[in-house]
Amino acid sequence: QQPVQSPQAVILREGEDAVINCSSSKALYSVHWYRQKHGEAPVFLMILLKGGEQKGHDKISASFNEKKQQSSLYLTASQLSYSGTYFCGTGGYSGGSNYKLTFGKGTLLTVNP
Amino acid sequence: SQTIHQWPATLVQPVGSPLSLECTVEGTSNPNLYWYRQAAGRGLQLLFYSVGIGQISSEVPQNLSASRPQDRQFILSSKKLLLSDSGFYLCAWSSHRGYNEQYFGPGTRLTVT
Numbered sequence: 448q449q450p451v452q453s454p455q456a457v458i459l460r461e462g463e464d465a466v467i468n469c470s471s472s473k474a475l476y477s478v479h480w481y482r483q484k485h486g487e488a489p490v491f492l493m494i495l496l497k498g499g500e501q502k503g504h505d506k507i508s509a510s511f512n513e514k515k516q517q518s519s520l521y522l523t524a525s526q527l528s529y530s531g532t533y534f535c536g537t538g539g540y541s542g543g544s545n546y547k548l549t550f551g552k553g554t555l556l557t558v559n560p
Numbered sequence: 561s562q563t564i565h566q567w568p569a570t571l572v573q574p575v576g577s578p579l580s581l582e583c584t585v586e587g588t589s590n591p592n593l594y595w596y597r598q599a600a601g602r603g604l605q606l607l608f609y610s611v612g613i614g615q616i617s618s619e620v621p622q623n624l625s626a627s628r629p630q631d632r633q634f635i636l637s638s639k640k641l642l643l644s645d646s647g648f649y650l651c652a653w654s655s656h657r658g659y660n661e662q663y664f665g666p667g668t669r670l671t672v673t
Contacts, residue, residue, distance in 0.1 A: 477659055488650055488664035489604070496659060534604065538660050546592050546611055546660060547619075550604040 448473065450537045452551035459525050459558045467520040467554045469535030477538035478518040479548060480509055484531040492520075522556070530558045562587035566651050566665040573672055579624075579638040581668050583651030586632065591653040593634040594662065595626055598648040610634060611656075646672045 450471045457465050469478060477496050481489040493502055495511035495518055503509060506523040522529055532555050536548035563586045573579060585591050595607040606619045608626035616626050623642060627635045634651055648669050652662040 479661060488667050491661050491663060494659055494661055536604075536662070546609055546654075547606060548660060548662060549606075552603045 449549055450475075450478075450535055450551045452533075452535055452554050454554060455552070456555040457557070459556070461527060461558055461560055462524050463558075465522045465525060465556060467522075467533050467535075467556070468517065469519070469537070469551055470517040471537055472516070474515045475518075475537045476515075478509075478511055479536040479538065480518075480520050481534045481536065481550075482529075482531045483534065483553075489534060525556075525558045527558050527560065530556055532556070562653070562663065564651060564653055564663060564665040566649075566668050568668060569666065570669045571671070573641050573670065575643055575672055576640050579636070579641050579645070579670070581636040581649055581651075581670075583634040583636075583665055584632055585653045588632070588653070588655065590631060590656060592656060592660070593628060594652040594654075595634065595636050596650040596652065596664075598650060600647070604650070608636070641672045643672050646670055 450469050453468045459465055479494045480492040483489040498513040498515045501510045509520045511518045532553040534550045534553045536550045538548055565584050592611050594609045596604045597607055598604055608616055608618055610616050610628045613628055624638050648667050650667045651665040654660045654662045
């Protein structure tokens with residue numbers, strides 16, 4: 448089941464903050480966040496596994512709610528380099544295995560000077 | 561460290577022609593391997609994944625096929641390309657030991673004319 452991302456797009460000025468949400472109707476095994484710059488491959492940012500977990504590096508952080516049905520990505524004091532499309536990928540079990548991720552449709556983030 | 565290669569980087573092929581895209585991973589053994597397709601401005605569609613040599617799981621029925629002849633080699637093929645096969649093809653790998661964090665190759669941009 449594909450997770451729902453919101454918003455679809457957001458435009459910021461440098462230094463502003465943004466929140467991107469990823470939600471599912473079912474509890475998730477894991478949530479992965481990726482960033483893809485135009486014309487390039489997605490790059491892994493972080494993974495959340497536990498309900499209530501929060502983690503991050505630099506000015507990009509993420510949380511996973513207690514029910515493990517929603518994750519949010521926080522971009523603080525945005526920089527021009529943060530521009531790109533952000534995807535969440537949700538992990539689950541398929542036939543006893545945990546090999547697949549189902550990605551949301553992405554959130555296009557544009558940071559302007 | 562691990563690296564993932566894809567070639568060619570770009571490809572223009574006529575409708576009805578065959579296709580072969582190659583992906584190789586270095587610096588790890590027995591990786592999970594994935595093929596994704598991304599249409600222009602769209603999300604990531606999982607096409608195939610493999611957890612071992614000769615083991616291929618297909619996600620979307622279509623005129624594409626995948627093979628894994630060696631541990632760190634993953635090939636995407638078609639006998640006859642369709643216009644709808646155009647897109648950005650991404651190979652990714654993950655470790656069996658992790659939580660399926662996926663690392664993407666640089667991608668192949670395919671245009672079917």
